[in-house]
Amino acid sequence: MKKTLAKSSWDAVLDTSMCDKYTNAELTITIKLGFKQINPAAGALTGTYNDYGDPRAPARKIDKWTKNSWEAWKLNFVQSAQKYWDGKFWLINNFSLMDLQDNGVKYIPNVWCRFKLQGADATPGFKSHHTIEVVRLNKSETWFGSHSRLFDSLDTKSVAKGTDSKGRSIMQKAHVHEVGHLLGLPHVDVGKSHCPPSNTNSSACYGVADTDKYAVMGQGMQLRDSNANPWRQAMIDIFVKGNINLPSDWTPKQTRHYPRTLAEVTSKTLITKKPTR
């Protein structure tokens, strides 16, 4: 069985065809990105471009993309961001949906959260969810003001974003954070009193406590259970069942949880080691 869900920012497919007493269903969210080069004006080899694409912001030196540098950058972006987000969560099926029979025993699979990033040049022929513009920074530059629709060639590299309470650097690759936004994830401290709802890009929203600073939707690279919310929301939308605010509905886990029998679901038993069946 395959069920699909189309949203403006991504598509999702729930596939249960592989399910058996050991194998969970797979929910794959796919984001299609159209990449667009930003090159120096008038065909020049070098030029400048302003942070955030805002002419009031500082200008940085940029180089013209070459075919090789462009293809290599796109490939690295897609592969590394997909690797970061793919297969990291399992959703616990407490609804007894998608059940299957094996030797007269009913099993309830959980859901493995998969992620696919498809990137191609932004052309009218490629139907993308988002278009990303990219500048190629000159070697003399170390930083460019980017955001979820405007990247620079250094955004796939790990850089220090902040420090923790002991003064240790917190490293992050900007593109995985931005892909988190494309999935629909907010900053780590959104919803907390120090993060103003009117301005969720405020610096406090990137984490105040060390544990939040180190989160990928803060300043670091660590996943949190709440980062599974796009997949949880997709399950809720596909089955029109559940509530994202209820922890028991499609509970996210960061380790593999095997399918359960009805009795195990009822007793709320979780199975993290391959059972003998």
Add this chain to the structure above:
Amino acid sequence: MSLSSVKKICLCTAMSITLSVSLGCAAQSNANKESKVVDMKCKNSAIEKSNALIHFMLEDIKKTYPHTGGGGISEIKQTQTNVYVVSIAQEERIDQLTYELSIDDNCKVTLVKKEESTVNYGR
């Protein structure tokens, strides 16, 4: 330690706390006879006054601003007398720190109010 030495140390400490700029402790201990000129620096020179105010803000940012990455300070703009907005470029945003300061004729700077805001980009 002589009493005068103690006084000099106390003076230097006090000056460090108030961030009276351009007055190195060594220079101060040798320049007491010029103290009238030094003391009036900020009354007589707008540049000295700006220097003291900007140094105060930069020291405060160094000590208290937690986001070490990004593009650094992209702008320091005076919006009113003794009120400055410091912009710090970060991914997705510009953090803005608004300082309201007071300063006396001796270049002693005091923080009246500090507010944080953000200019958003993207999303």
